[in-house]
Amino acid sequence: MTGSEAQPPEPTVRMLYCRCAFAQVVPADVKSAVLDGLAAAGRGFEGVADLCDMAARRDPHLADLARLAKEGTTLRIAACWPRAVRGLFHLADSPLGETGVEILNMRTLPAERVLAGMLDGDTSAVAESAAARDDATAEQAAASRIATLGKLPPNTPLGETP
Amino acid sequence: MTTLAPRQPRVVLYEGSGAEPFAGAERAELVAAFLDRGYSVTLAHEGAAAAADEATFVVVGRFAGQAPLVTAAEATVAVHDCSGRTPAEVIGLVDGARGNRPLNAPGTGDSWKPWFPVIDPVRCTNCMQCLSFCLFDVYGVDADHRLRVENPSNCKVNCPACSRVCPEVAIMFPKYHAGPIDGAPVSQTDVGREKMKVDISALLGGDIYARLKERSAEAKNRFSRERSADQALAERRRCLTKLADAAAIPREVLDALPSPEEILRKSAEAAKRAAAALAGQAAAEAIGPAASSPSA
Numbered sequence: 181m182t183g184s185e186a187q188p189p190e191p192t193v194r195m196l197y198c199r200c201a202f203a204q205v206v207p208a209d210v211k212s213a214v215l216d217g218l219a220a221a222g223r224g225f226e227g228v229a230d231l232c233d234m235a236a237r238r239d240p241h242l243a244d245l246a247r248l249a250k251e252g253t254t255l256r257i258a259a260c261w262p263r264a265v266r267g268l269f270h271l272a273d274s275p276l277g278e279t280g281v282e283i284l285n286m287r288t289l290p291a292e293r294v295l296a297g298m299l300d301g302d303t304s305a306v307a308e309s310a311a312a313r314d315d316a317t318a319e320q321a322a323a324s325r326i327a328t329l330g331k332l333p334p335n336t337p338l339g340e341t342p
Numbered sequence: 343m344t345t346l347a348p349r350q351p352r353v354v355l356y357e358g359s360g361a362e363p364f365a366g367a368e369r370a371e372l373v374a375a376f377l378d379r380g381y382s383v384t385l386a387h388e389g390a391a392a393a394a395d396e397a398t399f400v401v402v403g404r405f406a407g408q409a410p411l412v413t414a415a416e417a418t419v420a421v422h423d424c425s426g427r428t429p430a431e432v433i434g435l436v437d438g439a440r441g442n443r444p445l446n447a448p449g450t451g452d453s454w455k456p457w458f459p460v461i462d463p464v465r466c467t468n469c470m471q472c473l474s475f476c477l478f479d480v481y482g483v484d485a486d487h488r489l490r491v492e493n494p495s496n497c498k499v500n501c502p503a504c505s506r507v508c509p510e511v512a513i514m515f516p517k518y519h520a521g522p523i524d525g526a527p528v529s530q531t532d533v534g535r536e537k538m539k540v541d542i543s544a545l546l547g548g549d550i551y552a553r554l555k556e557r558s559a560e561a562k563n564r565f566s567r568e569r570s571a572d573q574a575l576a577e578r579r580r581c582l583t584k585l586a587d588a589a590a591i592p593r594e595v596l597d598a599l600p601s602p603e604e605i606l607r608k609s610a611e612a613a614k615r616a617a618a619a620l621a622g623q624a625a626a627e628a629i630g631p632a633a634s635s636p637s638a
């Protein structure tokens with residue numbers, strides 16, 4: 181050993197890609213481009229047809245992945261909202277730890293940002309994944325709808341609400 | 343109710359030692375095709391045996407005629423050399439190797455769309471309102487009297503109704519089209535939207551199930567008077583329209599609801615389970631500090 185400090189070993193990375201094959205909630209072009217990018221990278225990864233389906237089965241593989249992440253492997257998941265993904269692991273009795281897990285949101289991020297997170301460990305892409313949709317207009321519309329509903333007299337036909 | 347096998351079958355595409363890698367585009371095409379059929383896929387660069395778990399039934403790779411023997415936890419796994427085969431031929435090989443293993447295949451007639459409530463454990467306060475609301479035994483409690491999604495496949499596909507009863511906005515349906523039910527962060531506006539739920543209830547003139555019961559009873563009376571199933575159904579549909587619009591409950595779900603008597607019985611049962619869970623929580627809280635105190 182020289183006088184310089186020993187570097188900690190690079191953490192092993194496991195990549196999990198969710199195809200969301202039973203729904204159209206993840207834009208098709210994004211999920212295809214992410215898969216193309218992962219396949220072209222020449223690295224091993226796992227794909228699942230539908231992480232929701234896996235969680236409903238309480239697939240023991242989810243527990244394996246959660247355990248690996250707690251033992252020092254970095255688990256990178258390309259799926260949807262991090263809150264939903266964490267909820268799914270919890271439902272499967274395999275809760276994810278606070279650290280060691282990086283979730284990339286294919287519902288909101290462009291494919292290149294998802295790939296930057298998955299392949300290069302770009303933590304800003306991980307942070308963006310959990311950020312609210314930049315959709316102030318939708319928020320305002322929802323707020324005004326709530327206000328209007330609150331003012332309507334009882335028994336107003338709902339079809340006539342804004 | 344759908345009975346779910348513990349795992350979807352897994353395919354290993356092997357590119358480790360002893361195998362030629364697939365061409366880039368071909369690799370993506372194969373992975374996409376298998377996932378879209380419902381399989382799990384591992385693109386393995388290490389030992390195929392290490393990548394295989396008990397759900398693995400087939401390993402495919404370009405082995406140049408030297409396919410190795412792979413044994414997973416419980417069974418010998420079929421290994422196919424697919425040198426010189428087109429992606430379509432590889433897919434055919436895998437489908438053939440699956441035999442009669444169950445597969446929830448997207449887009450097929452008998453497939454199950456994985457739709458069910460997912461709880462945000464950070465937000466949930468275990469108040470059990472969702473448990474007492476659901477008529478289909480989706481919810482249960484764990485050994486610590488905390489809420490648990492017990493029977494996900496009992497949930498009515500595309501119905502997010504129970505997310506509207508949660509005062510903490512803790513219930514997600516990841517396949518829902520909008521936030522925060524889809525899992526998007528919960529904003530103050532969303533918490534305020536809980537007030538909208540109350541307003542909707544007021545607009546309907548009270549508790550949604552009471553209303554439903556009343557409407558269904560009306561339809562049922564009409565049915566017995568007129569002896570016309572079609573007419574009774576039409577009436578039920580008409581009366582339930584408002585409910586469907588208000589709570590975003592799919593019409594099919596409302597149509598499929600049990601009889602008013604059954605609804606009452608089920609609600610009472612669910613309320614009882616919720617009360618028992620809450621009593622269990624209270625008892626555990628009362629015992630907890632005493633049990634852990636040094637003088638106990």
Ligand code: SF4
Nearest residue numbers: 198200231232260516
């Ligand atoms: S986890 Fe998200 S992306 Fe994956 S199947 Fe479920 S809803 Fe779709």
Ligand code: SF4
Nearest residue numbers: 466467469470472508
């Ligand atoms: S209603 Fe919401 S807070 Fe209450 S137990 Fe259900 S998920 Fe938890």
